[in-house]
Amino acid sequence: MDAFTQHIGTAAPLRRSNVDTDQIIPAVYLKRVTRTGFEDGLFAAWRNDPAFVLNQPEYEGVSVLVAGPDFGTGSSREHAVWALMDYGFRVVVSSRFGDIFRGNSGKAGLLAALVEQDVVEKLWATIENDPGTKVTVDLEHKTLSAGDISAPFEIDDYTRYRLLNGLDDVGITLSHEADITAYEATRPAFKPATLPAKA
Amino acid sequence: MSRTLSEKVWDAHVVRHADGEPDLLYIDLHLVHEVTSPQAFDGLRLAGRKVRRPDLTIATEDHNVPTLDVDKPIADLTSRTQVETLRKNAAEFGVRIHTLGDPDQGVVHVIGPQLGLTQPGMTVVCGDSHTSTHGAFGAIAFGIGTSEVEHVLATQTLMQARPKTMAVTVDGVLPDGVSAKDLVLSLIAQVGTGGGQGYIVEYRGEAIRALSMEARMTICNMSIEWGAKAGMIAPDETTFAYLKDKPHAPQGVDWEAAVEYWKSLATDDDATFDREVVLRAEDVAPFVTWGTNPGQGVPLSANVPSPDDFDNPNDKIAAERALEYMGLTAGTPLREVKVDTVFLGSCTNGRIEDLRAAAGVLAGRKVAEGTRMLVVPGSGRVLLQAESEGLDQIFKDAGAEWRGAGCSMCLGMNPDQLAPGERSASTSNRNFEGRQGKGGRTHLVSPLVAAATAVTGTLAAPADLEPLDVVVPENV
Numbered sequence: 001m002d003a004f005t006q007h008i009g010t011a012a013p014l015r016r017s018n019v020d021t022d023q024i025i026p027a028v029y030l031k032r033v034t035r036t037g038f039e040d041g042l043f044a045a046w047r048n049d050p051a052f053v054l055n056q057p058e059y060e061g062v063s064v065l066v067a068g069p070d071f072g073t074g075s076s077r078e079h080a081v082w083a084l085m086d087y088g089f090r091v092v093v094s095s096r097f098g099d100i101f102r103g104n105s106g107k108a109g110l111l112a113a114l115v116e117q118d119v120v121e122k123l124w125a126t127i128e129n130d131p132g133t134k135v136t137v138d139l140e141h142k143t144l145s146a147g148d149i150s151a152p153f154e155i156d157d158y159t160r161y162r163l164l165n166g167l168d169d170v171g172i173t174l175s176h177e178a179d180i181t182a183y184e185a186t187r188p189a190f191k192p193a194t195l196p197a198k199a
Numbered sequence: 200m201s202r203t204l205s206e207k208v209w210d211a212h213v214v215r216h217a218d219g220e221p222d223l224l225y226i227d228l229h230l231v232h233e234v235t236s237p238q239a240f241d242g243l244r245l246a247g248r249k250v251r252r253p254d255l256t257i258a259t260e261d262h263n264v265p266t267l268d269v270d271k272p273i274a275d276l277t278s279r280t281q282v283e284t285l286r287k288n289a290a291e292f293g294v295r296i297h298t299l300g301d302p303d304q305g306v307v308h309v310i311g312p313q314l315g316l317t318q319p320g321m322t323v324v325c326g327d328s329h330t331s332t333h334g335a336f337g338a339i340a341f342g343i344g345t346s347e348v349e350h351v352l353a354t355q356t357l358m359q360a361r362p363k364t365m366a367v368t369v370d371g372v373l374p375d376g377v378s379a380k381d382l383v384l385s386l387i388a389q390v391g392t393g394g395g396q397g398y399i400v401e402y403r404g405e406a407i408r409a410l411s412m413e414a415r416m417t418i419c420n421m422s423i424e425w426g427a428k429a430g431m432i433a434p435d436e437t438t439f440a441y442l443k444d445k446p447h448a449p450q451g452v453d454w455e456a457a458v459e460y461w462k463s464l465a466t467d468d469d470a471t472f473d474r475e476v477v478l479r480a481e482d483v484a485p486f487v488t489w490g491t492n493p494g495q496g497v498p499l500s501a502n503v504p505s506p507d508d509f510d511n512p513n514d515k516i517a518a519e520r521a522l523e524y525m526g527l528t529a530g531t532p533l534r535e536v537k538v539d540t541v542f543l544g545s546c547t548n549g550r551i552e553d554l555r556a557a558a559g560v561l562a563g564r565k566v567a568e569g570t571r572m573l574v575v576p577g578s579g580r581v582l583l584q585a586e587s588e589g590l591d592q593i594f595k596d597a598g599a600e601w602r603g604a605g606c607s608m609c610l611g612m613n614p615d616q617l618a619p620g621e622r623s624a625s626t627s628n629r630n631f632e633g634r635q636g637k638g639g640r641t642h643l644v645s646p647l648v649a650a651a652t653a654v655t656g657t658l659a660a661p662a663d664l665e666p667l668d669v670v671v672p673e674n675v
C-alpha cells in the first residue's frame with residue numbers, strides 16, 4: 001500500500017444521507033474476481049441520471065467526496081472502497097460512516113475523514129459555489145481545508161499510523177506469530193473444527 | 200471484576216494487547232463465500248502465504264447461485280467464474296467447501312449453525328455483514344471486508360478495537376402473531392440505522408429468553424441494520440438443546456466441559472453497559488418498512504408517513520426521496536399497498552421455522568392472482584427438512600414457487616430479481632434502493648406477514664385473512 005500523508009484535489013458534494021454500500025456499488029457489479037476495474041459500478045443507478053452530481057462537467061476529475069451522514073452503511077463489500085478508488089477518489093468526508101466501510105477504507109488506502117456535520121455543510125456550500133476549490137487533506141495533522149474553511153477531522157490513531165507508513169496489516173500481524181502460536185496452545189479441546197467434516 | 204457477556208468472550212480471544220493499538224483477536228471460525236473471497240485468496244498467492252488454519256475455515260457458495268436448474272452449469276458467465284474461482288481456491292488451499300446440490304450448501308449464516316460449528320463463546324467472522332446472525336449463540340460474530348478476509352486466512356486473527364457495550368432489554372411477552380422480525384424492525388425504527396454504531400449489543404430480557412434459537416438468529420442478524428458491530432444473546436438451555444445433536448457439537452466429556460464454560464458466559468449481575476435500551480414486548484405489532492432503509496418502518500396498521508412527520512431535516516429529505524423511489528403517497532394505509540412479488544428466504548428468515556410459519560398461513564389458501572411468491576430455503580438441509588414435512592407441497596399447492604437454496608432475491612445477484620418499479624414484500628433484511636433488482640421496491644416483513652400478503656396481494660397480516668372453512672366432524 002502506498003503511504004498517504006497529504007492529498008490536494010477538487011471535491012464533489014454528495015448531498016444524501018444513508019448512502020449504503022448497495023448504492024455505492026450494486027451487487028451485480030461484484031462478480032469480478034480481480035481487485036481493480038470496479039469504477040463502472042460506482043453509484044451505478046444514480047449515474048444514469050444526467051442530473052447526478054458526478055455527471056456534471058464541473059466535477060470531472062474530483063478526488064474528494066463530501067457525503068451526508070451514515071455513508072457506507074450496509075454490506076461489508078470492500079468493492080465499495082475499491083469502486084471509489086478506481087474512480088479516482090482518495091478521500092471521503094462525512095459526519096458518520098458505516099463501521100465496516102470505515103475499516104475497509106483504512107485497509108485499502110482510502111482516507112475516511114470524520115468531521116462534524118456543520119463542516120460538511122460548509123464544504124458543500126464552498127464547493128458548490130466554486131467547484132474548482134481545492135481541498136487539502138493533511139493526515140499528519142488531521143486537518144482539512146478548502147477556501148476559508150479549516151477544520152480538524154477524526155481518524156483512529158492506528159489507521160492513521162498505518163496509512164502514513166503505508167503498512168500492510170498481514171505483515172505486521174505475522175511479526176507477532178509467536179503470540180498466535182502460544183495462544184493456539186491454550187484453546188480448549190471442545191472448540192469445534194471444520195475438518196474432518198462431519199454430517 | 201464483573202463483566203458483560205461480550206467482554207468475557209472478547210477477553211478470552213485476545214492474543215496480544217498493546218496500549219494505543221487495536222487488540223489482536225483470535226478467530227475460532229471463518230466462513231467464506233464466493234463474492235468477498237477471490238481477491239483475498241489472490242493476496243495469499245501473491246505473498247506466497249498459506250491458509251493458517253483450514254480446520255477453522257469453511258466455504259460455501261450462496262450469493263450468486265441460481266435457485267433453478269441447480270444441476271446445470273451456471274448460465275451467467277461472471278457468476279459461474281466467481282463460483283468456480285471459489286472451488287479452485289478451496290481445493291488449492293485445502294478449505295472444506297459445500298457446493299451446489301450438497302445439503303450443507305446454502306446461505307453461509309444458515310450452514311454454520313446447522314452444522315453445529317457456531318457455538319457459544321466463539322469468535323466468528325465472514326466477509327459478509329450479516330455474520331452478526333451467529334451472535335444468537337453467545338458468540339462474537341461480525342462481518343469483515345476482503346482485506347480482513349485475507350488477514351484471517353493468513354493469520355487466523357484480526358486487529359480489532361474493543362467496541363463499547365449496549366444492552367437491549369425486551370421485557371414482557373410478544374403478542375400472538377408477532378414475531379422476532381417484527382420486534383427487530385420496530386427496534387430499528389426507534390433507534391435509527393446508526394443507533395448501534397460502535398457497540399456490541401446484548402439482547403436480553405424475558406421476551407428474548409422466550410425465543411427459539413432460529414428466532415434469536417433473526418434478531419441478531421439484523422444488528423448490522425442499525426449499525427451495531429455485533430449482536431449477542433447469552434447461551435442458555437435453549438441454546439444447548441439446539442446444539443446437542445448437531446454434527447460438530449462437542450461429544451462426551453467435551454460436551455460437559457463446553458456446557459460448563461458456556462454457562463459462565465452470562466453477563467454478571469453487577470456488570471454495567473455503556474448504553475441501555477428498554478423495549479416492551481407488548482407494544483410490538485406486525486411491522487413493515489415503507490422506505491429505503493430498515494429504520495423507515497411502521498406498524499402494518501399505520502399509514503405511509505409524510506416527510507412532514509420528521510423534525511430532522513435530513514430525515515425529512517430522506518423520507519421524501521424514499522417515498523418517491525417507493526412510489527408511495529403519504530397517508531395511504533399500508534394495508535392498501537399492492538405487492539407484485541413475495542420473497543420468503545434469506546439468512547434473516549430462510550430457516551425451517553420461518554418456512555413452517557408461512558406454510559401454516561398458506562395451507563388451504565392460494566397466492567393472489569397477479570402476485571408471485573418465491574420460497575427459497577436457506578440451505579439444502581432446510582430444503583430437505585421442509586420437503587420431508589410436506590411444506591413444499593403446501594407452497595406449490597398455493598401457487599408459490601419452490602426453489603433451491605441460496606441468497607437469491609435477498610440481493611438479486613442471481614437471476615431472481617425484481618423488475619424496475621416492481622414491489623416486493625420480502626423477509627430479507629435490506630430495503631435499500633435497487634437491492635433486489637434495479638428500480639425494485641422492497642418492503643421488509645416477517646414470514647407471517649409475507650404469507651398473508653401473498654394471499655391478499657396487498658400488505659397483510661394473517662389476522663386480516665378470511666378464516667378457512669373448517670370442516671367440523673359430526674358429533675363434536
Ligand code: SF4
Nearest residue numbers: 329545546606609610
Ligand atoms: S441472504 Fe442476503 S443478507 Fe444473507 S448473506 Fe445472503 S445476501 Fe447477505
